[in-house]
Amino acid sequence: MTDLALEELRAAYRRDYDPYADRSIADHLAELADRRVDKPVSYSARGNGCWVLTDYDDVSDLLRRNNRGVVSFPNEPDGLNLSGARDKQIPIELDGPEHREIRRVLDPLFGPRKVAELEDRLREECNRLIDGFIEDGRCDFVSSFAVPFPGATVLAIMGWPPEDLEMMNGWADVLLHGVPGGTEEESNAARGRTHQEFAAYMARKIPEWRAAPRKDDVMSVMLDAEIGGKKLTDDQLFDFSVLMMMAGLDTVQSVLARSAVYFAERPDQWDRMFENPDLVPTAVEELLRWATPPVPTRTITDDHLEIRGVKIPQGERVHAPLGSANRDPKYYENPDEIVFDRPVKPHLAFGVGTHRCVGLHLARLELAIAFEELHRRIGKFELDPEQPVPHEHLGLAWGVLDVHLRFAPGSRELS
Numbered sequence: 001m002t003d004l005a006l007e008e009l010r011a012a013y014r015r016d017y018d019p020y021a022d023r024s025i026a027d028h029l030a031e032l033a034d035r036r037v038d039k040p041v042s043y044s045a046r047g048n049g050c051w052v053l054t055d056y057d058d059v060s061d062l063l064r065r066n067n068r069g070v071v072s073f074p075n076e077p078d079g080l081n082l083s084g085a086r087d088k089q090i091p092i093e094l095d096g097p098e099h100r101e102i103r104r105v106l107d108p109l110f111g112p113r114k115v116a117e118l119e120d121r122l123r124e125e126c127n128r129l130i131d132g133f134i135e136d137g138r139c140d141f142v143s144s145f146a147v148p149f150p151g152a153t154v155l156a157i158m159g160w161p162p163e164d165l166e167m168m169n170g171w172a173d174v175l176l177h178g179v180p181g182g183t184e185e186e187s188n189a190a191r192g193r194t195h196q197e198f199a200a201y202m203a204r205k206i207p208e209w210r211a212a213p214r215k216d217d218v219m220s221v222m223l224d225a226e227i228g229g230k231k232l233t234d235d236q237l238f239d240f241s242v243l244m245m246m247a248g249l250d251t252v253q254s255v256l257a258r259s260a261v262y263f264a265e266r267p268d269q270w271d272r273m274f275e276n277p278d279l280v281p282t283a284v285e286e287l288l289r290w291a292t293p294p295v296p297t298r299t300i301t302d303d304h305l306e307i308r309g310v311k312i313p314q315g316e317r318v319h320a321p322l323g324s325a326n327r328d329p330k331y332y333e334n335p336d337e338i339v340f341d342r343p344v345k346p347h348l349a350f351g352v353g354t355h356r357c358v359g360l361h362l363a364r365l366e367l368a369i370a371f372e373e374l375h376r377r378i379g380k381f382e383l384d385p386e387q388p389v390p391h392e393h394l395g396l397a398w399g400v401l402d403v404h405l406r407f408a409p410g411s412r413e414l415s
């Protein structure tokens with residue numbers, strides 16, 4: 001396709017979209033819902049430019065095409081927050097045989113049986129965190145639970161040292177949220193410093209772990225993993241560790257925090273979720289559909305890819321907001337409502353195709369444990385009227401920065 005023809009195609013489908021625009025998540029979803037009717041496939045010239053999908057089937061078809069006409073690099077909405085050249089992140093930005101090789105190593109480590117072995121440890125961690133705030137009758141649910149709980153989970157499955165948990169949670173908090181109340185520059189500077197501290201930590205630890213006897217945790221296995229006959233370098237292991245921290249933390253914390261906001265306002269639904277133990281897994285799936293944090297992107301590698309009759313040429317980037325797919329009224333009646341016993345249409349919160357989330361069994365277990373233990377220990381809660389209302393954030397995963405809750409104080413259990 002000539003440059004002119006490409007410009008004409010882009011112009012014909014032009015409707016700009018800013019995935020980082022400072023608007024509420026509900027407003028973003030309303031914008032995507034409007035586009036689903038007006039221009040289900042559109043071109044946004046913002047940033048480095050990308051095509052924007054909105055419909056469930058279009059998003060699902062695109063993601064299923066990995067290795068057949070599309071690749072996953074760069075996995076960012078519009079390329080704007082790419083900080084210059086960098087390697088492809090393992091496994092999310094790898095494709096083809098390299099990606100298959102690494103998923104063959106990772107998948108068994110995150111299988112349902114393997115993950116179930118962590119249940120007791122996770123329940124204990126959950127109760128330790130609840131002990132930290134239950135006597136106060138109030139907490140910022142995000143900093144005291146929604147961030148540290150998945151942090152502890154990632155640490156456990158990776159096999160990182162338990163004594164480093166607090167330090168890692170501190171790093172994760174800065175990487176995810178920057179400096180609360182600070183400027184964009186202050187936040188970016190803090191993220192840069194944290195990145196360096198985490199890199200220095202890993203630069204010390206990786207050689208120690210390489211020299212130590214192997215265990216059956218993810219880090220041990222990755223130390224010996226190979227791509228194309230070559231062991232992973234220290235840099236690759238570091239990038240993988242950053243991805244695990246972000247992929248495992250940002251997502252689970254977002255679903256937990258957004259669910260806490262929802263249940264604070266809908267105590268009837270909170271009680272309903274526990275009327276019958278079988279309802280918890282179903283409710284978790286519905287909360288995942290409704291909250292859907294990540295927003296993946298693909299790059300077209302075939303001569304062109306046809307979506308709804310639009311022939312999008314090689315090299316174009318296509319943004320696939322899973323949250324929009326998961327609120328497509330074609331499959332979900334009253335999509336903005338949380339309905340625990342909806343007719344089953346598998347949601348796309350974990351993605352689909354070759355890159356479908358490695359950690360989905362772990363995420364489901366974490367969410368179920370967290371809700372069960374919070375319900376057992378805290379029962380009813382509400383948004384604290386004396387504190388600011390929750391602040392949402394966008395980015396590579398949509399979520400909430402703070403959720404101040406108030407509830408009847410209870411007693412500690414573990415100490």
Ligand code: HEM
Pocket residue numbers: 063072075091092093103154157244247248249251252255288292293294296297322348349350351352354355356357358359360362363
């Ligand atoms: C609510 C929780 C979670 C959600 C909604 C979620 C969602 C996703 C999605 C949508 C993808 C695919 C992205 C794409 O196609 O570009 C993905 C990939 C991935 N997730 Fe998750 N995730 C969650 C939890 C976790 C956890 C707990 C871990 C690990 C500790 C994890 C590790 C990963 C990894 C490593 C990938 C890359 C897989 C690949 O590229 O082959 N995720 N996740």
